[in-house]
Amino acid sequence: MNKIEAKNVDFYYGTFHALKGINITIPNNEVVAFIGPSGCGKSTFLRLFNRMNDLIPGARLTGQVLIDGQDIYEKGVDVDVLRRGVGMVFQRPNPFPKSIFENVAYGLRVNGIKDKDFIRQRVEEALTSAALWNEVKDKLKESAYALSGGQQQRLCIARAMAVQPSVLLMDEPASALDPISTAKIEELICELSSQTTIVIVTHSMQQAARVSNKTAFFYLGEMVEYGETKKIFTNPEKEATQNYITGRFG
């Protein structure tokens, strides 16, 4: 069963042709890593899946992006509903200036959930699934800014997981973190993959190798190669991929 499918996707920022004829299928409950040098379009591609690029003036898309078989760029698709089902974790931790509890509860509240017991239970589940519950259970009312950078990023993961998305997009989620926090995030990715499909953009090839089942290599707006992570890292078909993963450029 395919969770995400992109067909002949071309994407432009104004006149800049950022993505060129991309086709990909991402199966359910897998972890897929997008790798490639800076500016290759991997983040742009990721942000198509929850229509985050809609916010950019002058952006234009041709082709189709399907999630669960539904073209998410079709007229009449409600982006709020889409984004509730397709969560996102950003490069830098971006908790709201609210309490730890309210940060996680936010997604539930803006989706119209008012039942307090239900919210409390969901917040606990989400924090537990983000491996943060034990660290924060006694200070849920404190500001999210009192947490360390790594904890803040796990809070953002909990925040995204609280609305139970079926896809989780991660845009270099560990690039602003220290090695220990990074290890924790990677561990989390493996655990969360049982509940949700994860697409992760990363600069670290080791990270891609450690967490993903499948890897796509992007270069200059094209998807050069896509396949099983093991194969990409041990026996890539294209020379560009080979050069990139062996560190000859990028």
Added chain:
Amino acid sequence: MPLQFDSAYNKRKRALQQAMFACFRVLSYSIVLVLFIILGFILVKGVSVINWNFLTQAPTDGMTKGGIWPAIVGTFYLMVGSAVFAFPVGVVSGIYMSEYAPKGKLVAFIRTMTNNLAGIPSIVFGLFGMAFFVNYLDFGDSILAGSLTLGLLALPIVIRTTEEAFRDIPSSYREGSLALGATKTQTIWHVLLPMAMPRVITGLILSLGRVSGETAPILFTCAAYFLPKLPDSIFDQCMALPYHLYVVATSGTDIDAQMPIAYGTAFVLIVIVLLMNLVANAIRKHFEKKLKQK
């Protein structure tokens, strides 16, 4: 080559630098000095008339005796009235300009126009207020007409501070909220507004400080030369401190008796504005603290 700390060139450079700093220092201190001289002058000249009766009684004997209570009340009404008008309209416009309006010529045009609005002489606002609120809308000379005219004057400041407060919030907060399925309105209401609030409130109170000292806009729209009683409704005229100051200082019958009253009035007006600024600071700090704890 060894280090040469005492070369002629270096000595000259250091001397020049010291001269520059001395110059900057003198200039900035002199500004503060001027402020204190003004305050001190008004305090010395006006303090003799300030007492409890001055603050709580109406003027008597052709404004040569008595107090300024109706003018204090009137100024308070006008400040509240203009805030009630300028705050919602200004904040909503500021949010629209920062969050909703498509970036481009339209917003740039509105922004330029808002800045131009801020540059219009206040007497012109007074004239407009008289023509539009007093005559066309038939509010008459009233607190309502005066508040609306002053509100127009405060509007550009409120719009600009609101817009800047919202624009300075990093887009990562918007993305974080939208990515959870929040609508733009929910994002503005629950995430951005609390973050912008300290600056918005500060802008509002500073604009009210400005408004409270304006004479020209209320000259034709609201202010009364002398009223024996306090206003009953927003359709009554009222007295106001700046206009009262103008009246006692220029059109009196007994200059010697009235000048201290004028200085006393000026002193009260300045104290009110200073208090407002202190309150603005306190509110801003309160909000900032709340943001950090919550």
